[in-house]
Amino acid sequence: xxxxxxxxxxxLYATLLYTPPLLFAAxxxxxxxxxxxxxxxxxxxxxxxxxxxxxxxxxxxxxWIGFLAxxxxxxxxxxxxxxxxxxxxxxxxxxxxxxxxxxxxxAILMAKALFNSSDTIPLDxxxxxxxxxxxxxxxxxxWSNFFKNVFNTYASTYLVFIVLIVVWFVFYKTRYGLRLxxxxxxxxxxxxxxxxxxxxxxxxxxxxxxxxGLGGACVTMATMNQFRPTSIVGQGFIAIAxxxxxKFRPQGAMIACLLFGMCSGLKVVVGTSNAAVSAQLISxxxxxxxxxVLILFVGKSRVPAANGKxxxxxx
Amino acid sequence: MSKVKKAxxxxxxxxxxxxxxxxxxxxxxLAIMGISPIEAYAKLFSSIFSTPKNMAYCVVYGTPLxxxxxxxxxxxxxxxxxxxxxxxxxxxxxxxxxxxxxxPAPSIVLVPLCFIxxxxxxxxxxxxxxxxxxxxxxxxxxxxxxxxxxAYYLSNxxxxxxxxxxxxxxxATKNVQDAARILFPxxxxxxxxxxxxxxxxVALAAVVVxxxxxxxxxxxxxxxxxxxxxHAAEYGGINVSRNIYTAMAISGALAGIxxxxxxxxxxxxxxxxxxxxxxxxxxxxxxxxxxxxxIGVFFAGIFYGALKYGGSKLNLIGAPSEVVNIIMGTVxxxxxxxxxxxxxxxxxxxxxxxxxx
Numbered sequence: 087x088x089x090x091x092x093x094x095x096x097x098l099y100a101t102l103l104y105t106p107p108l109l110f111a112a113x114x115x116x117x118x119x120x121x122x123x124x125x126x127x128x129x130x131x132x133x134x135x136x137x138x139x140x141x142x143x144x145x146x147x148x149x150w151i152g153f154l155a156x157x158x159x160x161x162x163x164x165x166x167x168x169x170x171x172x173x174x175x176x177x178x179x180x181x182x183x184x185x186x187x188x189x190x191x192x193a194i195l196m197a198k199a200l201f202n203s204s205d206t207i208p209l210d211x212x213x214x215x216x217x218x219x220x221x222x223x224x225x226x227x228x229w230s231n232f233f234k235n236v237f238n239t240y241a242s243t244y245l246v247f248i249v250l251i252v253v254w255f256v257f258y259k260t261r262y263g264l265r266l267x268x269x270x271x272x273x274x275x276x277x278x279x280x281x282x283x284x285x286x287x288x289x290x291x292x293x294x295x296x297x298x299g300l301g302g303a304c305v306t307m308a309t310m311n312q313f314r315p316t317s318i319v320g321q322g323f324i325a326i327a328x329x330x331x332x333k334f335r336p337q338g339a340m341i342a343c344l345l346f347g348m349c350s351g352l353k354v355v356v357g358t359s360n361a362a363v364s365a366q367l368i369s370x371x372x373x374x375x376x377x378x379v380l381i382l383f384v385g386k387s388r389v390p391a392a393n394g395k396x397x398x399x400x401x
Numbered sequence: 402m403s404k405v406k407k408a409x410x411x412x413x414x415x416x417x418x419x420x421x422x423x424x425x426x427x428x429x430x431l432a433i434m435g436i437s438p439i440e441a442y443a444k445l446f447s448s449i450f451s452t453p454k455n456m457a458y459c460v461v462y463g464t465p466l467x468x469x470x471x472x473x474x475x476x477x478x479x480x481x482x483x484x485x486x487x488x489x490x491x492x493x494x495x496x497x498x499x500x501x502x503x504x505p506a507p508s509i510v511l512v513p514l515c516f517i518x519x520x521x522x523x524x525x526x527x528x529x530x531x532x533x534x535x536x537x538x539x540x541x542x543x544x545x546x547x548x549x550x551x552a553y554y555l556s557n558x559x560x561x562x563x564x565x566x567x568x569x570x571x572x573a574t575k576n577v578q579d580a581a582r583i584l585f586p587x588x589x590x591x592x593x594x595x596x597x598x599x600x601x602x603v604a605l606a607a608v609v610v611x612x613x614x615x616x617x618x619x620x621x622x623x624x625x626x627x628x629x630x631x632h633a634a635e636y637g638g639i640n641v642s643r644n645i646y647t648a649m650a651i652s653g654a655l656a657g658i659x660x661x662x663x664x665x666x667x668x669x670x671x672x673x674x675x676x677x678x679x680x681x682x683x684x685x686x687x688x689x690x691x692x693x694x695x696i697g698v699f700f701a702g703i704f705y706g707a708l709k710y711g712g713s714k715l716n717l718i719g720a721p722s723e724v725v726n727i728i729m730g731t732v733x734x735x736x737x738x739x740x741x742x743x744x745x746x747x748x749x750x751x752x753x754x755x756x757x758x
Contacts, residue, residue, distance in 0.1 A: 126484075126542075166734075170734065170737055170738050174738045176737040176738040177737050179482060180689055180733060180736065180737035181734060181737040181738070183682075183685050183686065183689070183733055184730045184731070184733035184734035184737055185730070185734075186682070186730075187686065187726050187727070187729050187730030187733060188726070188727060188730030188731065188734065189730075190723075190726065191723045191724070191725075191726030191727040191729075191730055192430070192723075192727060194721065194723040194726075195430055195434065195721050195723045195724060195727065198434070198721040198723070199433070199434040199435075199721075315676075316675065316676050319676050319677065320550065320677065323546045324546075326542075326543070326546070327543045327546055327547065330540050330542075330543045331543070364558055364561065366554045366555075366557040366558035366561065367554070367558055369554045370550070370551055370554040370555065370558075373547040373548075373550045373551045373554075374547075374551060376543075376547050377533070377539075377544060377547050377548075380533075380537070380539050380543075380544070381533070381537055381539070389540070
């Protein structure tokens with residue numbers, strides 16, 4: 087029983103460590119997709135956010151300036167995607183593909199320019215996102231270890247759930263959220279009601295970039311302590327999957343992100359304690375589980391009606 | 402006919418324009434880094450064009466990209482977006498590897514067997530996704546991303562089997578038998594490069610086959626009709642579900658064969674991956690640059706291969722090879738917004754006409 091509680095604590099710790107990057111990016115994806123713009127450039131936006139945050143935090147020594155800089159870097163590429171897809175009516179998948187080439191290219195190039203290596207220099211613990219409640223939870227008995235594992239975690243983990251509530255509120259309780267979702271369903275109707283589809287979608291894609299950048303920042307400033315070319319690989323796509331899985335709702339995406347996060351956590355726990363099960367097969371679990379869950383429970387994920395269709399507002 | 406020609410010409414013009422702009426953007430980033438763009442580009446182009454050996458390498462690098470490019474282009478034309486070429490490439494490569502190591506047979510039997518195994522594996526990998534879409538309406542982009550990763554870990558898992566795992570310490574499979582390789586004869590390779598292989602001719606054949614399917618057959622007509630307008634095609638009596646199966650099967654097989662070509666031509670064995678190799682994702686760019694036209698894809702694949710090879714030599718003068726990614730990204734970005742230029746051109750010509758009246 088004690089061993090079980092201990093393992094459970096470690097799994098929860100790992101889950102809460104791997105979830106925030108995915109959840110930030112998934113919320114970013116929600117913003118873009120609900121406004122009607124397909125954004126597969128999330129991956130690239132996370133990568134540039136991961137690099138920028140680690141670099142700025144290294145030079146300033148301040149984790150929060152670094153964290154914010156990561157978001158802003160993501161926002162810059164979000165704006166580029168928005169310019170192409172919202173203002174110029176470009177094919178959204180193609181533009182997103184371009185972002186996925188450009189952003190990692192720029193990130194690694196700048197890393198080589200600044201650090202003479204494709205990795206950034208590891209951050210000091212003081213420059214990383216701080217661990218919260220280190221004084222409150224101390225190790226000792228089984229249960230205190232458990233609570234320490236679960237709650238003595240990075241501030242970004244707490245932050246992501248706060249942001250999630252804010253995002254939910256924005257989507258479903260504010261005028262902006264209603265307009266944003268309407269633009270994703272029927273842009274022409276919005277336009278006749280005097281809503282600027284262009285402005286709404288542009289802002290949504292920018293926010294999408296910002297949140298994805300923050301997601302990337304969580305990877306380099308909490309999960310790891312430096313940027314490497316392999317920091318992000320695939321997490322942006324997993325976040326997109328989480329959103330489709332969660333039926334384009336932030337709360338649904340959260341469940342999916344926790345599931346993916348937990349599978350990554352399981353991989354760490356089982357991978358170290360049990361050599362009999364192949365680590366490769368365990369790594370496969372999240373993806374297989376997603377497919378099975380989709381077949382069994384979710385079925386058709388209702389995509390916003392105008393998703394992927396360019397809309398150029400008449401003047 | 403002249404209309405078609407004009408459209409092609411304008412597409413080509415836009416592609417060339419995009420490539421020129423992307424080199425300017427790349428130069429900008431090189432300049433920021435304090436590297437002379439002229440020096441870097443001189444190195445890039447001399448690495449590509451200076452010797453027959455280098456040019457042969459560009460073709461070798463480009464060959465698998467032609468296949469993934471064809472796979473994606475074929476899916477684009479038929480209304481499915483095959484972001485799963487990555488996974489189909491990986492399972493194709495692994496199937497060819499298993500056959501190439503284990504089946505004792507002479508070259509004339511073994512090589513076709515490897516290709517068939519790869520095509521079937523890629524085809525099945527594509528069909529699973531099509532099945533999920535048709536049967537349960539599961540979003541194909543999502544399931545393809547999942548199956549890319551499943552393929553990735555499956556390949557790593559299979560590579561660990563003692564039957565095919567390398568005898569040494571290498572984190573890789575054994576080499577496939579020499580009989581399974583598709584290298585050019587020794588004397589040709591001395592003149593070209595050590596990995597020169599017949600793959601490029603297989604690629605040419607694939608280009609012709611895809612062109613014929615799309616342009617000269619009823620099947621191609623139906624597939625394209627679904628790609629243009631699903632509902633109209635359905636109304637016109639075309640079975641849309643069957644078309645999704647067919648499109649994904651052919652697209653998957655093309656990507657799978659690409660995996661076999663890469664393995665039998667160049668790699669000879671499969672290493673345990675540490676990150677996705679991205680042949681499939683690069684295929685998306687190749688398809689876009691080639692305007693989803695089989696012949697265009699052929700040249701786009703070679704172009705990408707050349708930049709990949711040339712880029713790998715940039716490190717020699719201290720310039721980062723990532724500039725190639727920036728160049729490719731910019732090309733794709735400009736192709737994405739290209740219709741803006743076309744639109745303004747049409748407007749201009751309209752204005753001219755009005756002026757003439």
